[in-house]
Structures are given as C-alpha cells and as structure tokens.
Amino acid sequence: MKSQPSETGRDPVSRTPAAPGAGTGARPRPLRELTGPVRGRLAVAVGLQSVAALAGVVPFIAVSEIADRLTADAPADGDTLWPLVALACAAGLLALACGTAAGALAHLADNDLQLALRRRLARHIGRLPLGRLTERGTGEVKQAVQDDVSALHTLFAHTLLDIVAVLTAPLLALAYLFTVDLRLGLVSVVPLLLGVYLFSRAMAGAAAQMAEFGAAVGRISAAAVEFASGIAVFKSFGRGRKAHERFVDATEGFADFFSRWVRTTLVSSTAAVLVVAPAVVLLLLTVLGTVFVTQGWLTGAELVPFLLLGPAVAAPMGVVGPRIQQIRAGQAAAVRITELLHAPTLPEPATPVLPDGHHVRLRGVSFSYDGRTDVLHDVDLDLAPGTVTALVGPSGSGKSTLASLLPRFHDVTAGTVTLGGADLRDIPATELYRRVGFVLQDVRLLRASVGDNIRLGRPEATDEEVERCARAARIHDRITALPDGYATELGTAVTLSGGEAQRLSIARALLADAPVLVLDEATAYADPHSEALIQDALSALAAGRTLLVIAHRLSTVRSADRIVVLEDGRVTEQGRHDDLLAAGGRYATLWNAQRSADDIREGSAR
Ligand code: ADP
Secondary structure (H helix, E strand, C coil), rough: CCCCCCCCCCCCCCCCCCCCCCCCCCCCHHHHHHHHHHHHHHHHHHHHHHHHHHHHHHHHHHHHHHHHHHCCCCCHHHHHHHHHHHHHHHHHHHHHHHHHHHHHHHHHHHHHHHHHHHHHHHHHHHHHCHHHHHHCCCCHHHHHHHHHHHHHHHHHHHHHHHHHHHHHHHHHHHHHHHHHHHHHHHHHHHHHHHHHHHHHHHHHCHHHHHHHHHHHHHHHHHHHHHHHHHHHHHHHHHHHHHHHHHHHHHHHHHHHHHHHHHHHHHHHHHHHHHHHHHHHHHHHHHHHHHHHHHCCCHHEEEHHHHHHHHHHHHHHHHHHHHHHHHHHHHHHHHHHHHHHHHCCCCCCCCCCCCCCCCCCCEEEEECCCCCEEEEEEEEEECCCCCCCCEEECCCCCHHHHHHHHHCCCCCEEEEEEEEEEEHHHHHCCCHHHHHEEECCCCCCCCCEEEEHHHHHHHCCCCCHHHHHHHHHHHHHHHHHCCCCCHEEECCCCCCCCCCHHHHHHHHHHHHHHCCEEEEEECCCCCHHHHHHHHHHHHHHHHHCCEEEEHHHHHHHHCCCEEEEEEEEEEEEEEEHHHHHHHHHCCHHHHHHHHHHHHHHHHHHHC
C-alpha cells in the first residue's frame, strides 16, 4: 500500500471504514451495541410479556378444571367452582394489564432508541468527510436514518414481544397437558415437530435463493432503466424492438427463477403451514381424543384441555416463521447503522491554526480512495490569490478528485494542502468553509425557500444582499416570476431547471463570499440562452477571487491565468493558453480535439 501516513504524521481519514468491532478481536454485536441505553426497559417489557402470556393460559386451565369438576361423579358446588372462576378472571385481567404495559414500555423504549439513534447518526454524519456523502450519495444516509431505524422499531416494538408471547404460552400449556395425560400430551407436540421439520426443509438454501432473488430483481431494474432511458435513441434508429429485448429477457429470467423456486419449496412450505394450522391440530386432537375416550383411556372432561390448549402448542411455528424475516431485516439494519456510526470522521485539529492570507499550495499530494491505488500522484500546485486556474485533462484523470481536496471533501493520503500557510487539517471546519466555497455540477437545493437556499452560507444576510447576489448570478428575474418570489418553497410544487439551479448555487456562493472557490463547470447546458446567463454569473463570481475551475468550456480555459493538464493523476503540463498551444504538447492536442468537436457541433446545428 502506497498510502503511508502524511507528512504531518496524521492518518488519512478516507479509508475503508473499519467494521464495527474490527481490530478488537470481539465479534461485532450491532444489535447489542445499539440497544445499550434501552436494554433494561426492553428486558422489563419482555418479562411483562412473559407474565402476560403465561397468565393468558390460566383461564383455559381454569375452564378445564371447572369442566373436570362439573362432570365428576359428585359434581362440585359453588365453593369449589367460584374460586376457579375468580382465578380465570384475575388471570385474564393480569394478562391484559401486563400485555398492555409490555407493549407500552417497548414502544417507549423504542421511541427513545429511535430518537437517540437518529441524533447520534445526525451528529456523526455531520462530521463525516463530505466526500463520503457525495460518493455514496444520500441514499445510504436516508436508508440508515429512516428505513433502518424503522426496521429496528418493527423488531423491538412488535416482533420481540410477539415472539416472547408465542414461545412462553405454549410451554405452560404443554406442561399442564402433560399432567393431564402424557400420551395425548405427546401427540399434541407432533404437529409442532412436524412443522419445524417441514419449515426448515422449505427454508433450506433460502439465503442463496434470496441472494439470487435480489440479483434477479436488480437485473430487472437495470434493464428497465436502460429500456426507459435508451428507448428514444433506439427508436430514432428504427430499432424499437432492440430497446426492450434486454428488459423482456430479464423479466423472463426472473419468472423462470421464481417458478423454479416456488416449485421446489411449495410442497414443504404449504405442508408446514397446514400441519400447525389450529383447525388441523384441533381436528387431529378431536379424532385421537375421541379414540382415547372411547377406549376408556381418558375421560371426556380430560379431553377438554387438549381441545382448548392443544392448538396453542403448535401456534409458535405459524408466528415465528414469518417473523424470521423481520429479525433478519432488523439485524441487517443494525449492521448498516453501526457501520455508518463507525465510519471515520474528519478529525478536528487539536491545535487550530488560522490561515494567513489565501494562497493555496499543494505539495507532493497523492490521494487514494481505497487505500491501494493512488488516483493522484505527487501533485504540486500553487493558486495565487485572485487568479483563475483551469484544470483540464481526459475524463478520469483526477480533476474532480484534485478539486475536492480544497474544500476537504477528502484528506490527502500523502503530501499537504495549505491555505494561507496553514494545513487544511489544522484549520477548524467553520473557518475553512468561510474561506473555501464550491459550486458543483450536481447542485443540491434544500427543501426551503429560495431566499433561505441562497442564504445557506450567511443566514444573517439582508434581503437586499440576497437580491444583489441573485441579480449578479442572473437568477433574480426567474425568482420574481415564481409564485411567492424569494419566499417560494423549493422541492414541492416548484422545481428549477438544471441551469437555474446552477445559477441559484452561484448566487449562494456569491453571498457566502468565500475568497477561494472551487468550481465544476457544467458540461451540458440546456440552451444557448441559459449558457450565456451562466457564463455571466460565473464571471461575476470569479471577480477578485482565487478560482480553481474544472474546465469544460474553451472560453474559460483560454482566459485562465494558468492551465493545469492532468493525466492519470499527474500534472503533465501547466502554463498559459498561448504558451501551451505553442509548445504543441498534450494541451495542444486536447485543445484541437475539442475545437474540432465544437466545430462539428456548430456545423450540425446550422
Ligand atoms: P475526472 O474528474 O478527471 O473525470 P475523477 O477525479 O472523477 O476524474 O476520477 C479519477 C479517478 O478516481 C478515476 O479512476 C475514478 O474512477 C476514480 N474515482 C473517482 N471518484 C471515486 C470515488 N468516489 N471512489 C473511488 N474511485 C473514484
């Protein structure tokens, strides 16, 4: 691995995140780790639910005892029967009270757990390197904060108590049935054992099948996206059939797989459900019980508890089976949440340093995403205050990666990046972001008013200041045409076009007024008018600032103070446009290639 600790001896953070518990030798126990603060209350809820489940069986036992006494040779009187009735009622009430308390307690514990987890996640995500969030997109974060925390809710507030109930109640029921008659008691266990056997046969290889299921669904999604996005191209070339061939293939493949899977498990899974179904168990016990009674092995009254409680013995199979999926989902959610919580954060400096001026200097900078392959090699670069530096180079040469180091989306793997003489890692985050701004192609707008979106970097800015920046960014007229002007909420009824969103993000950067700015020029504009507006807005932004531009426009490159050519993560040329062109090197080749491409485009547009 080439990525040795940086010059300053710090460990870079942009490494593969350590798995929870990794390095300690301990087996990771994500569920245990996450539930720590509420485990006590969950344990009490489980205890209460067990009491409720056991108490819930008592009325059936009481009824069986009453039946026994009523049919005895010398029928019992009220003195012996009423206490049993009272016991049944008391047990029923106790079951109700404990069950309700258990549910309430589990929900309260779960509510606190969700709040604590979401707070922890929010705090942690706020300290992650920005690069990690753009890398994996917001999908991972949304999944953890929303879906995974909800999966834990299902597990702790519902599944846990369900399982406790269906596992404890049958134990007492079975124990009582054995005291009544051992032989019929054993018969009552048969459906349960048979159900377990059949269910495990149906589930054999389920993990592999589920993986194949996921892969097959993934193939359909990919083919559907391809189908939808490529249909226009295929149709315009008269090959409409081609467009849906892959999609149809994928769906047929899925249908084949699914019917094979269902065929192999259908018999055993249906049989498993059938043998534990209460009606089936009741029928079995009725038939066998009648034989026992007619043979004189059992009294009619002794058969009553089997008919009342027998179906409950096998019931857990019907409930636990489907719950296994929820338990697995809860475990997987806990793993994802802990992984995110263990992802390394950007270390805040122990002894903060403030930059003196705005000169940006990269020295011996290397960077690797995965800790193995460097995508930037030994880059030296100077951005003098007030100058425009254009990064050019083939796709994948490392332009975005290099630019992302300035706003500290990632920390360097080796070398240093300094601003005003201070290592970026020694500058407190808030101070860094006051000085280094960025406008990226992928503009993120918040679900907030247009004004608040512009104010993001300076919430205290006045309306006049916001408007001045919007005018300079050539977006003011569009904003005033919105239903509520600057108060219009974005993301619900109103959405902006790509070019408009980009101008809005330029207004935002203008207002934030960071002296150093990283800019990724958009590769494609919707129309020439929009492009001209964006170019105007960018000129306003560039004035008096240190700019590092990932340049896609010839005009930007030509007027830049310095052009830096990147190839395979190395700086291979740098200088002004005319000098580089005259040198006839890599830049000249790139320039000529792009110019002829533009000529062709203009020619075809005419
Ligand atoms: P450019 O901006 O010049 O197109 P990039 O900086 O995007 O180049 O990419 C440089 C190299 O780094 C490429 O090989 C690319 O595949 C890789 N790369 C870019 N982003 C990531 C990422 N988030 N994770 C892993 N590799 C990446």
